[in-house]
Structures are given as C-alpha cells and as structure tokens.
Amino acid sequence: xxxxxxxxxxxxxxxxxxxxxxxxxxxxxxxxxFGLLGPNGAGKTTTLxxxxxxxxxxxxxxxxxxxxSRIDLHDMHGRMGVVPQNIALYPTLTAVExxxxxxxxxxxxxxEMEKQINHHLKLFGLDQHSGKQVKAFSGGMKxxxxxxxxxLHQPDILLLDExxxxxxxxxxxVILDFLQKLKGCGATIVYTSxxxxxxxxxxxxxxxxxxxxxxxxxxxxxxxxxxPDCSDLYxxxxxxxxxxxxx
Amino acid sequence: MRLIESTRKELLILLRxxxxxxVIFVMPLLFLLVITLLQDNTLKSFRETRFDAAIINLxxxxxxxxxxxxxxxxxxxxxxxxxxxxxxxxxxxxxxxxQYEVGIVIPSGFExxxxxxxxxxxxxxxxxxxxxxxxxxxxxxxxxSFKHVIELSIDRLIMEIERESMFESSRDIIRQVAxxxxxxxxxxxxxxxxxxxxxxxxxxxNSNQQNVPAWTLFAMFFIALPLAGNFIRERxxxxxxxxxxxxxxxxxxxxxxxxxxxxxxxxxFVLMMLxxxxxxxxxxxxxxxxxxxxxxxxxxxxxAAAAATGFGVLIGVFAKxxxxxxxxxAFSVVILSAIGGVIVPVYAMPDFFRRIAFLxxxxxxxxxxxxxxxxxxxxxxxxxxxIPLWGFFLAIFAVSLMKLRNTLND
Numbered sequence: 251x252x253x254x255x256x257x258x259x260x261x262x263x264x265x266x267x268x269x270x271x272x273x274x275x276x277x278x279x280x281x282x283x284f285g286l287l288g289p290n291g292a293g294k295t296t297t298l299x300x301x302x303x304x305x306x307x308x309x310x311x312x313x314x315x316x317x318x319s320r321i322d323l324h325d326m327h328g329r330m331g332v333v334p335q336n337i338a339l340y341p342t343l344t345a346v347e348x349x350x351x352x353x354x355x356x357x358x359x360x361x362e363m364e365k366q367i368n369h370h371l372k373l374f375g376l377d378q379h380s381g382k383q384v385k386a387f388s389g390g391m392k393x394x395x396x397x398x399x400x401x402l403h404q405p406d407i408l409l410l411d412e413x414x415x416x417x418x419x420x421x422x423x424v425i426l427d428f429l430q431k432l433k434g435c436g437a438t439i440v441y442t443s444x445x446x447x448x449x450x451x452x453x454x455x456x457x458x459x460x461x462x463x464x465x466x467x468x469x470x471x472x473x474x475x476x477x478p479d480c481s482d483l484y485x486x487x488x489x490x491x492x493x494x495x496x497x
Numbered sequence: 498m499r500l501i502e503s504t505r506k507e508l509l510i511l512l513r514x515x516x517x518x519x520v521i522f523v524m525p526l527l528f529l530l531v532i533t534l535l536q537d538n539t540l541k542s543f544r545e546t547r548f549d550a551a552i553i554n555l556x557x558x559x560x561x562x563x564x565x566x567x568x569x570x571x572x573x574x575x576x577x578x579x580x581x582x583x584x585x586x587x588x589x590x591x592x593x594x595x596q597y598e599v600g601i602v603i604p605s606g607f608e609x610x611x612x613x614x615x616x617x618x619x620x621x622x623x624x625x626x627x628x629x630x631x632x633x634x635x636x637x638x639x640x641x642s643f644k645h646v647i648e649l650s651i652d653r654l655i656m657e658i659e660r661e662s663m664f665e666s667s668r669d670i671i672r673q674v675a676x677x678x679x680x681x682x683x684x685x686x687x688x689x690x691x692x693x694x695x696x697x698x699x700x701x702x703n704s705n706q707q708n709v710p711a712w713t714l715f716a717m718f719f720i721a722l723p724l725a726g727n728f729i730r731e732r733x734x735x736x737x738x739x740x741x742x743x744x745x746x747x748x749x750x751x752x753x754x755x756x757x758x759x760x761x762x763x764x765x766f767v768l769m770m771l772x773x774x775x776x777x778x779x780x781x782x783x784x785x786x787x788x789x790x791x792x793x794x795x796x797x798x799x800x801a802a803a804a805a806t807g808f809g810v811l812i813g814v815f816a817k818x819x820x821x822x823x824x825x826x827a828f829s830v831v832i833l834s835a836i837g838g839v840i841v842p843v844y845a846m847p848d849f850f851r852r853i854a855f856l857x858x859x860x861x862x863x864x865x866x867x868x869x870x871x872x873x874x875x876x877x878x879x880x881x882x883x884i885p886l887w888g889f890f891l892a893i894f895a896v897s898l899m900k901l902r903n904t905l906n907d
Binding site for chain 2: 302303304327328330332334335336337338339340341342343347350351352353354355356357360383399400
C-alpha cells in the first residue's frame, strides 16, 4: 500500500524528562486525508515537525512506501507542502510578495508561479487584497494566505498543523472544501486539529494520540463503531483522553 | 531566481521599516557629526586654544618684557598684564582658584645669571654659573596632554631667550677684541615636517580623516542589531521554519540578506563620506582626501561591508531572543570598535591595547581606510588587512549556514 509509513517513532526533547512522541506507528495512505488528533501536548505538532524535516527523531523510522520500494522521506521534501500552526508570513510584505518569495524558494517558474498565485488568491477570496500588506489582514485572511503559501508548488503531500484555528465559519468552510478537492486530485493530506466535528467530516482516517502514543486509530465510522456508547467524535475523544485539563 | 526574490524580500522589508532605516542611516550621520566636531575641537585646542596666564617678573623689566613678548607671540597664552599679584604665593593661589590656567614667576637675577654663564664660557672657572629656576604653575584641572604642551612651549621660549642672551653676551665680549666684527644671530634649526597626507600634501592631518572611516565602520558593524532582529523576527513569525522545510533554500535565504545589508553598508559609507567631504569641512573639521587609488577604495569598502554584514549575521544566527541580540550585538560592537581604533586612534592607545588591536575586524578595515586617505596606499599595500576581512566574511557565512541547517534538528 503506497503512503507514508511511520514505525516506532520516538522524540525526546533535550532536557525533557519524558518523550513527546513515544513509539508512534501509523500508516498514511496515498491520497487520503489523515487526521492526527489529540489534546494539547499529545505530540501532534512534534510528529508533523518530524515529517516535515524540522526535527530529527530520537528513534524509529519514517519512509515513503511506493510499490515495493521505500523512499527516504527526506527525498520527498521537495514534493511536500507544510502549513505551520503560526502565520508564517512576512507581515510587511503584501500577499503577492509573500507568495512570490515562497514560490521562488520552491523553484517555481515565473509564469507558472503567477498562474498559481492568481488561481489560489481567487479561490480563497483574496484576489481583491493581493496588494495589501499581510499585517492589515484579518485572522481568517491570514490563515487562508498561510495555506496558499504551502501549496503553491502543488505538493503531493500536504502537512497542515491546525489550519483552521481561530478562523470564522466561512473561512473554515472554504479551507475544508479546498482540502477535499485537493484530496480528489490525489494529494495526501496529514492534518491536525482541535475541531473534532470538522475532522469527522473530512478525514478518511483518524489517529487519536495522547502522551506521544496512539490510543485509537481508524476511519471515523470505525472509531465510532468501536465505542457504541459515544454519540460523536467529541464524546469518543473525551472518553479516550479523559476530562482533566492539559498543559 | 531564488537569490533575486530573497534579495527583493529583504529590501522590501527594510524599506518598509522606517525606524530601522532611521537607525541604519540617520543615527550614524548624527553620530559622525557630533563626535567629529567634538573631537576636532579637542585636537584644535592644541593648536588654537589660548591659556589665561599671569607673569610675575622679579627680574629686570627688560627680561620680563622679553618673556612676555615671546609668550604672546607663541599664540598659546593670553597674558593678563593687570593682575596686580606681587608674589609667587599669591600667583599660585590665583592659579589654584582657577583664575589663571598658567602662572609664571621669573626669578630675580635670571638675566644676570645667563650673562654670567656666557662669560664663564670665555673665562673658564671651576663651575658654571647656576641659573635660578623659572617657576611654572599650571592649573591642576588642565589635562596632562595640555600640561605637556604648556611646559614644552615655555621651555622652548626660555631656551630661545637664553640663546639670544648668550649671543648678546658673546657679541659684547668679541667686540671688545674685534670692534668691527659683524656678528649675526643665526636662525634656529628649522624642523622639516614630512610624512603627513601624502595623498594630498597640502592637507594637514585632522580628526576628519580619522573619524569618517572610524564612525562609518562603527555604523556598518552596528547593522548587527537590525540584522539580528530581522533573523529573530523570522524565527518567531515561523517564516524561517517554513523555509527550513524547503530543500536547498538556506543559501539563498542568507545570500539575500548579505546582498541587501552589504548594499546598506556601502550606502552608509557613501553618505558618511559625503558628510566628511562636504559638510564637516564647512563646519571647520578639516578636509579629507580619498587618495588616488579608486580600486583600492572600492575593494576596501566592499571588504568592510562584507565583514560587517557577516558579523550581523553571526549575531542573528546565534542569538535566541531580541534581548540577547541587542545586548551581545551592542556590547561586542562597542568593544571591537574600542580595541580596533575607532574611539581612540591605535597610536594613542596604551601599549597592551595597541598589541591586541589587530584582533578586531574594525581595525583591519580602519587601517586600510587610513592607509588610503593618509598614505595614499594602493591595493597591494592593503592586502594584509583586506585578506583577513574576506576570511572573516567567508568563515562566518560557512558557520552561519551550518548553524541554520542544524537548527532543525535540536
């Protein structure tokens, strides 16, 4: 089965007394939306950072399985798009200037870049604001632009860390619709969120993690079948991770 | 394409930061103006300042007048002839009270003693006649360097008077033997000054020649602060993390910063040089010569700009917070400037600091600029200073690139 294979992944930060990721194993199928859910400090962002190449794991392995061959994920980074939790954009540059810069870093040709920029700005309703500095954007506009900056180079794999955090219903709707369209085009999407309803709606597969370990995994329907007394993913999540507050 | 876009991004960020532009361009200009004019006044003081002086003459009126005239002609002293003081004790008290900066007491029998000493040359006796000492009282508030100037100038005046007196005595004695002999006092041995401003022999050494390159270098290296802030802001915004996920983007990322901030350094140099060439001379700070080797000047500017930008990159890459960057940046630039000869010229430093001046990249650049402006040096002469500047730049680029690539994996 083609996709990203993660085996016994471990990460302990320097000076930390317990691991952030503790023997995580999962398979992300090619062309699916994979939801990585969990409370604060569960290890979601650390796992995504390792997948993006931002962190070196303490142990375990990650590779891309294509047919019988295993490809080092490091070699896939050029085909990967990363949308961080922060608004990773230059506030004093305009939307277009930000996209041109990141597009150039991805080595997109000039004509193709202009085409992609115009297409995505229009798709996300930012075409009227392309010449405005990002610092003047609303939270939702920044989120949408943050997403565009990660997919200008049309990646095969998209890593999204809470892409809808703090945005209004309309912006969230546009983003989620887009992700489903992208999946339809064959992209593999790994996504973290605290919005369980949207995860239930768009994910093909969900991995619930806590304290760096998988505590439940499967399609949303499969997860619900495993816990018939839970009415939705929200109930299931609280049942599995508990109600105590997390840091 | 990557480097062009990275450069464009840096340029736009810089141009849209008015406070940053102020720090980079306006503050150094003001700094140069104020410091140069202040220092120039201090240097001028040696040549132009007149010290308030009072003379008590306990000797003949002729000797008093000669010393008075000689001191007045030296242009170092403003003589108060109406002071009304009649003893050394009263003069000392007046100087200590700050009423005068210099007090001179000509002892009784001074002229006679000189005459007797001359006569003893022609009529040798067992011992030469001793000359009573002239008392020089100097205000303790006056800097040591000024005191030396005062003492030397009075010393020279007295020697000249002694020489003239000896000549007159000798002439009188010779005329007793040969009344028609024509005897003239020869002029003192002239001092021939060589070695200054060979780039422009008509230009006397001045503070402008030292200060313009010195404070320009200070400003260049001070871009460490905005540049380091730029790095840290990218890290806190998350832009840097995004770039880290893009394979091979680090060299272009760093390259863009180098291109823009090196250009900033060159513009700083040009602006400061324009001030040095056209404004400071109007304000009385002396002229500056750019020498006659433009290639040497351009290469030196680029070398200094590369080293200064490299230094800023180093601070930006290693500092984790704005506080760290501003403290280490400002502190290290001031220390490197001080030991490099920016604040005080190397030749005026204590021996220990003269020995360690070569450790500062500002010193390599400053020495090169001074060699061009004052000694009219060519590029070959400058190589011992230019090669370390480029070595510094390349070493920093390599270390920074390694550090940036490894940032990910902590």
